[in-house]
Amino acid sequence: MDLTGASALVTGGASGLGFATARRLAAAGAVVTIVDLPSSAGAEIAAELGGSFAPADVTDPAPVADAVAVAAASGPLRVVVNCAGIAPPAKVLDRDGAPTPLGDFERIIRVNLIGTYNVIAQASAAMAKTEPTDDGARGVIVSTASVAAFDGQIGQPAYAASKGGVHAMTLPIARELARYGIRVLTIAPGIMETPMLKGLPQAAQDSLGQQVPYPQRLGRPDEYARLVMSIVENGYLNGETIRLDGAIRMAPR
Numbered sequence: 001m002d003l004t005g006a007s008a009l010v011t012g013g014a015s016g017l018g019f020a021t022a023r024r025l026a027a028a029g030a031v032v033t034i035v036d037l038p039s040s041a042g043a044e045i046a047a048e049l050g051g052s053f054a055p056a057d058v059t060d061p062a063p064v065a066d067a068v069a070v071a072a073a074s075g076p077l078r079v080v081v082n083c084a085g086i087a088p089p090a091k092v093l094d095r096d097g098a099p100t101p102l103g104d105f106e107r108i109i110r111v112n113l114i115g116t117y118n119v120i121a122q123a124s125a126a127m128a129k130t131e132p133t134d135d136g137a138r139g140v141i142v143s144t145a146s147v148a149a150f151d152g153q154i155g156q157p158a159y160a161a162s163k164g165g166v167h168a169m170t171l172p173i174a175r176e177l178a179r180y181g182i183r184v185l186t187i188a189p190g191i192m193e194t195p196m197l198k199g200l201p202q203a204a205q206d207s208l209g210q211q212v213p214y215p216q217r218l219g220r221p222d223e224y225a226r227l228v229m230s231i232v233e234n235g236y237l238n239g240e241t242i243r244l245d246g247a248i249r250m251a252p253r
Contacts, residue, residue, distance in 0.1 A: 001078060001137060001232055004029035008079035009071040011058050011119055014040035016194040017144065018083030020221035021228050022049060025079060028229065033071035035064070035084070035119075058084045058115030061122065068122045076130040079232055080123040082143040085112045085162075087196065089155040105158040112162035116143050120173060120184070128180040137235060138181040142228050143170065145188040145241055151250035163188070167241045174239035183238040185231050190245025192219040212246035219244060 008025040012018035013034035022032045022045065032051035035058065036042040046053035052074060054067030071077050090104040120141055127139040145163040152160025167186055174184035191197070191208050197218060198205070209217040227244055231237050 001133065001140070001235065002029070003078060003232070005031070005075050006078040007031050007033065007071045007075040008081070009033045009035060009068065009077065009119075009123060010081045010083060011035040011115075012083035012085065013081075014042040014045055016083070017189070017192065017221050017224045018081070019045060020225040021081050021083065022051070024222070024225040024229050025081075026051060028232075030079060031074040033067060033074065035067045058082075058119055059110050061118055064118055064122045068126050071123075072126045072130075076139075077123065077126050078130075078139040080119065080127070080139070080141045081228055082116045082119050082141070082166075084115060084119075085144060087159050090158045091155050092157055108158035109162050109165070112159070113165040116166050117169065124173075124177055124180070124182055127182050128177075132181050135235065136181045137183075140183040140185070140232055141173075141177075142231055143184075143186045145186045147188055147190045147243060147245050147248065147250055149188055149241075150243075153250050154253045170241055171239045178238070183231075183235070185237060185239070186241040187224060187227055187231075188241050188243045188245070189224055190219055190243070190248045192224065193221060211251075212248045215246055217246075219246065 008030040010018050010022045013022040014036035026032045026049040032049050034042045034046045035054050035056050038055040042053040052070050054070045056063035056067045094100050130138050132138050143166050145166040148156050148160045149163040149167045170186045
C-alpha cells in the first residue's frame with residue numbers, strides 16, 4: 001500500500017513503540033496524527049514529523065472520534081496503530097493475602113482492551129467511508145498485544161487478560177471488516193526497550209535481554225515499527241497475531 005499523501009493514526013505515539021512507528025509511517029509519506037495524553041510530548045513530536053497531535057484518553061469515545069476526524073481531514077485514513085497501554089503489576093492477592101482492589105484490574109482492562117476496541121471502532125467507521133485503492137483495499141489496523149497474552153507471569157493477571165483480549169478479538173474483527181477492504185492484525189512484542197525498561201539499571205536490562213534465546217537483547221522500538229511497515233506493505237496478511245520476541249517464552253516470574 002502506497003502511503004504517499006495518506007493519513008495514519010498512532011495511539012501512544014508520543015513515546016516508545018508508538019513514536020518509532022509514527023516516525024516510520026511519516027518517512028513512508030503518510031501524514032501522521034499522534035494520539036496521546038495531553039501531558040505527553042505529542043505536540044512536539046507531531047510538529048517534528050509534520051503531522052498533527054490529537055490529545056485523547058483512548059477509553060473516551062468523544063475525544064477518540066475527534067482524533068479520527070483530525071486524521072481523516074489530512075487524507076484518506078489508511079493506517080491505524082494501537083500502541084497506547086499501561087502495564088502496572090497487579091497480583092490477585094496482596095502481601096497479607098487479601099484481594100487487591102478490583103479497580104486495579106478494571107483500569108488495566110479498560111485502557112489496554114477497551115481502549116483498543118474503542119479506537120478500532122471509531123477508526124474503522126471512518127476507514128469504511130474512504131475511497132478504496134485500485135485493488136479494493138481501504139486500510140489496515142494494527143493493535144499491540146504482548147507475549148503476556150500467552151505466557152503471563154505472576155503479577156500479570158490483568159495485563160495478560162487485557163492483551164489476551166486484544167489477541168482474541170483480532171480475528172473476528174478482521175472477518176467483520178473484510179467486506180470493507182480493511183485488514184486487522186496484532187503484534188505481540190516480547191521484552192522491548194520501552195521507556196519503562198530503559199529506566200532500569202543497565203545490569204537489569206542486560207539480565208532481561210539474556211533471557212531471550214536469540215538475539216540475546218531487548219527488542220528495539222524500530223523493530224516493532226518495521227514490522228508494522230511490513231504488515232502495511234503485505235496485503236495478504238490479515239487476522240493474525242504475530243509474536244515479535246526473539247523466541248522467548250516467559251518464565252512464571
